Amino acid sequence: MAELKLFLGFANFYHQFIHNYSEIVLPLTRLTRKGVPWNFNQRCRDSFNALKKAFTSAPILHHWEPNRQITVETDTSDYAIAGILSITTESGELHPIVFHSRTLC
Known part of the structure; x- marks a missing residue:
């Protein structure tokens, strides 16, 4: 459990670079809740x-x-919300500036 919490702490530092971070990490964060059996x-x-x-x-x-x-x-x-802020480049392409996501549960 402690190792998972360390990993999630590391991962959370980089969440703004990962599209749908909260959705990806949800099964792992649920494991860290008090009273949830390790599975x-x-x-x-x-x-x-x-x-x-x-x-x-x-x-x-x-x-x-x-x-x-x-x-x-x-x-x-x-169970989650997410957003992407993108900029239109000179060539007309959308390029992400930042990703944001969070769980609702």
Whole structure:
């Protein structure tokens, strides 16, 4: 349990670089709740592996340019909310500036 909490603390530091972070990490955070029996099942393993993959393939975030058009995208589910703030580049492509997500449970 202590090792999982350490890993989640490390992961949380980088949450703004990972799209849908809260949704990815939800099975692991549920394990750390008081009174929840330890059951590191396949869903937890998938969550752990998805998080590790996100660390190695997270997109490079663009810096803020106040004269560029921005786009805010949001997404919700029964247990999480998420948003992406993106900038429109000179070539007309959307490039993320920051990701945000949090669990509702």
